[in-house]
Amino acid sequence: MSAADAPTDAPTDAPTGNGAQAAVLRRALGWLSAHRERFRPPPDAAERAEPDVTVKPLGELAELMAAVLRRTAPGGREHALAGELLEAAWDASGRGELFLALARAEPHATYPLEMYAAFAGSGRRHAGFEAFARSAAATRSWHATEREPTRALAVLGAERRLGLAPHTDPAAVAAGTWLGGLPEPWAFESRSGYAATHHVFHVTRWGAAPELLSADVRGHLAAWLPAWTVACLEEESWDLAGELLAVRACLPEPPPVDAEWAVYAAAQGPDGVVAPRGPAPGATDEAAFRACYHPTLVAAFAAALTLTGTPAAPADPADPALPDPAALSPSAGGRP
Helix, strand or coil, rough: CCCCHCCCCCCCCCCCCHHHHHHHHHHHHHHHHHCCCHCCCCCCCCHHCHHHHHHHHHHHHHHHHHHHHCCCCCCHHHHHHHHHHHHHHHHCCCCCHHHHHHHHHHCCCCCCHHHHHHHHHCCCCCCHHHHHHHHHCCHHHHCCCCCCCHHHHHHHHHHCCCCCCCCHHHHHHCCCCCCHCCCCCHCCCCCHHHHHHHHHHHHCCCCCCHHHHHHCHHHHHHHHHHHHHHHHHCCCCCHHHHHHHHHHCCCCCCCCCCCHHHHHCCCCCCCCCCCCCCCCCCCCHHHHHHHHHHHHHHHHHHHHHHHCCCCCCCCCCCCCCCCCCCHCCCCCCCCC
């Protein structure tokens, strides 16, 4: 299946091309802004054994809003909203105190570092957490822990952002992922699809450095990404379709996807929400928020990447020359 076979059943009045992407970005940011307080972790988040529920949404908000901030023009409404959401997420973390509490509760877990790195990459720092992370990353356990390859790429990216030594060889890890193995295209399904998209996001630093993708992976995606995207759109799998549209924008020479964007944009609710599958919900109760926050974040991310083509700022403002965390109070977050 090629891009020419993209579904054509989008409403005839749906925006197309850049208009579709601009509308999706504007509406998604509006919904995220309206529900920003729902990303706030509960006060006892560090004591609960359910980080995917209590703190993961906050980390995803930070990572993707930092990317949107880099890819939107200063002075624009979208840029301002992304900045507000990123700062709200930092405040909701206690300006970094949450990550130190999480790390102390689970000293060998990597997710506090992975989430914190999104903030550190945008200049939001907590010296106490970074001191703890340096100690943890120096242990034999940190280096010996077995990790799924795509997750290892996430940890390597976090280590890079904080100036820590990589726990393993990044090139070898990238080659060992599902996408790095150049799999048969018909083996694509939901789990492998998310593994593929996150390979691209981590290797390209969330779209900021497309040239870091290996030539063989770029060629594989050029050949098969259009068909995978169309398949997800036909199945109304909006979350994965959005990630694949973002992957398209992470390629050095992105293929045209106007038809795909028209179908994807039509799935967005009038308030900006995007459902993981099927129609958008008419109202956002807590269950609907939990189901829809991620696909809506992805919608904003994919739209911002597609609209701009190249980042408006370096991949990580604090990379490679991170501010010296010793200049910060060990118990205080905030930017230097």
